[in-house]
Amino acid sequence: MLESTQLYAIAGIVLFGMGLYALIVFPHLLRKILGMNIMGTGVFMVFVAIGYRGLDELPDPVPHALVITGIVVAVCATGLALALATQIGIKTGTARLTPDVEEDDGS
């Protein structure tokens, strides 16, 4: 039988998988950055679930500390990635990778 914390951790893993799919499949850089963020959120969710030790005990402070810094670092990585994507957009006229491959559904 699954405990609720395991369900949270599995939900985090599913989020990670969804983000990874978007990161690999979609050619538009903004979608890749969004996918990367969803992956990160999934990882944070797993960490928070792992850190939970029941209502009576203090949560494990080590994964919590990692998540706290991780959130801020993820925002910074996103900012840098967006700046890179913006520059690519300005320099090449498009923020999509491999624009010569056939057109796909509206991204």
Place this chain on the structure above:
Amino acid sequence: MTAGRGFVLLLIVLLVLVLAGIIALVTPDKARLADLAIANVPQSGVLNPVTAVLLNFRGYDTLLEVAVLFLAIVGIWSMARHARVWIKIPDTPVLVVFVRLLLPLMVIAAGYLFWLGADFPGGAFQGGAVLGGMGVLWVAAALWQPPASFRRLLRPLLSLGILAFTTVALLTLFMGYNLLQYPPAQAKTLIIIIEGAAVLSIGATLTLLFIGGFPKKRED
């Protein structure tokens, strides 16, 4: 294209199933780092175990993370010399009044979170995030065109966190301790100094990430 996507999807589903299986089947071992960390909190100078881990037990880790924040801004500024304003929010009186009311409250909340962090949930990263949110609102509501004097303050403000952190790290080395191993009597003071510097730098970093370049001179 669909075949490629299907293949990627299949691989990711497999990966998710394997990872979920590990979570579901492996029961975590109760004797973990958590007990060691919680047992040593009284020696760390603070009462909040998360702050103790962040700034004492794993201080070098947090030092590098503060460096990452700094490098993100350096990277952005090296690419885009001047910020472009991507969003235009209509300056309705409601927004302006709302933001004007909210800004001082957010400063108080950020300071409170930072101060609380020593002993209760809170800390530099939480306070910095509130400050960053404040900065984003401020910029988005276009209430703020940075004057020249403020532009000169930006670089010191951004580097304050990493400078304070490395100064304390070097200080602990000169005092004969290991890197970021605080003398127990001064541990709280040193942690508060680092956090106070970090909260300002994190707030400034997050705001400038939103601006996405060096703030323009006042011209319009």
